[in-house]
Amino acid sequence: MRTKQELSTAIRERRRAVLVVNAHSRRGRRLYDTVHARLRAAGFVLLGAYPADRPGELDRVLAEAADLGPDLLVTGGGDGTVGAAARLLAHRDIAMGLLPLGTTNNFARTVGVPLDLDAAIAVLTGGKVIDVDLGLIGDTRFTNHVGIGLSADIMQAAPPGLKRVVGRLAYPLTGLGLLARHRPLAVTVRAEGREHTFTTHQVYVANGGFHAGRPITADATADDRLLVAYPVGGPTRRGLLRETARNAAAGHRRTLGDEPFLAVRQLWLDTDRPARIEVDGEPYGRTPVRIGLDPNALRLMAPAGSPDH
Numbered sequence: 001m002r003t004k005q006e007l008s009t010a011i012r013e014r015r016r017a018v019l020v021v022n023a024h025s026r027r028g029r030r031l032y033d034t035v036h037a038r039l040r041a042a043g044f045v046l047l048g049a050y051p052a053d054r055p056g057e058l059d060r061v062l063a064e065a066a067d068l069g070p071d072l073l074v075t076g077g078g079d080g081t082v083g084a085a086a087r088l089l090a091h092r093d094i095a096m097g098l099l100p101l102g103t104t105n106n107f108a109r110t111v112g113v114p115l116d117l118d119a120a121i122a123v124l125t126g127g128k129v130i131d132v133d134l135g136l137i138g139d140t141r142f143t144n145h146v147g148i149g150l151s152a153d154i155m156q157a158a159p160p161g162l163k164r165v166v167g168r169l170a171y172p173l174t175g176l177g178l179l180a181r182h183r184p185l186a187v188t189v190r191a192e193g194r195e196h197t198f199t200t201h202q203v204y205v206a207n208g209g210f211h212a213g214r215p216i217t218a219d220a221t222a223d224d225r226l227l228v229a230y231p232v233g234g235p236t237r238r239g240l241l242r243e244t245a246r247n248a249a250a251g252h253r254r255t256l257g258d259e260p261f262l263a264v265r266q267l268w269l270d271t272d273r274p275a276r277i278e279v280d281g282e283p284y285g286r287t288p289v290r291i292g293l294d295p296n297a298l299r300l301m302a303p304a305g306s307p308d309h
Helices: 004-014 028-041 056-064 077-090 108-109 117-126 148-156 160-179 239-254
Strands: 018-020 045-052 072-077 094-100 128-137 140-142 145-149 187-191 194-200 204-206 225-232 263-264 268-269 276-279 282-286 287-302
Touching: 004 018, 004 128, 004 276, 004 287, 018 077, 028 045, 028 072, 028 117, 045 056, 045 287, 056 072, 056 077, 072 077, 072 263, 077 094, 077 108, 077 140, 077 287, 094 108, 094 117, 094 263, 117 287, 128 145, 140 160, 145 148, 145 187, 148 160, 148 282, 160 239, 160 287, 187 204, 187 225, 187 263, 194 204, 204 268, 225 268, 225 287
Parallel strands: 018 045, 018 072, 072 094, 094 287
Antiparallel strands: 128 140, 128 287, 145 204, 145 276, 187 194, 187 268, 204 225, 225 263, 268 287, 276 282
16 A cells, blocks of 8 residues: 555656546536546546446446556546445545536535536646545445435435436425425434434534535534534424525534534434435435444545645
8 A cells, every 4th residue: 555645646647547427417428528538638548437327337337447456546426426436445545536527516625626627637637645534324434424314305306307407406496395294303313422312304424524515614524533413403394494594604604613513433323213314415224323434544636735634
């Protein structure tokens, strides 16, 4: 296993990479040829290039790409695509490169990768390799968040066509339709010898610093050895809408010490009835569940000035 500095040098000097783009993502199909051409123009030697456009093939394509032995695996897509690549690359001597082509691009925002395509490619050529934490739900690693309750129901119900047309607005639009019949959950979180209980329609456990394209807090990162658990609102639908709006407007001004955030290394979460779970925007299962951390599990290309703990 090379050091991060050695891997950074290998990427800058050899430019040996593979490209995997999720062509089902919002922009992936439209931008695949452009991404391919711009990476080659930037001097990358592409050992392989894959537009994953058939259902269920992403994991196989990612594994095939990694088996080619690149220094850098460039992943184009949204948070679900990034999560799949992160699971594959955890604790491997390959860095992940991010091209944010999805709907909310939460993980890219968390690690400071620009959403502009040319700027993101510039990070691949002029950035550095850092390592960040991954979350663990059961035995499954995740990059950004676990959502329990309404968000998991929304992920299952949001039409793909609507996501392509209106982007991240697809989720609140779908949520408004589901909310009228959604029942709140009684949630119990056990962590660090304490038990926390609350009633809510929605609870999140975040590894990164963004959700729905907005900051969670001013000081949550993917490299701080902490998970951030928090409910959104209380038992009423009006409270959920009010707190969702507050989070979107004021997340950048709040800190991990504020209510209702619980910052811990691991936790056990249960609900009064089995509730759906989504992990990085993909269906996972139902509660109860244990959630923890895999520290410094993923190497990725980040801007040159990025902190690295």
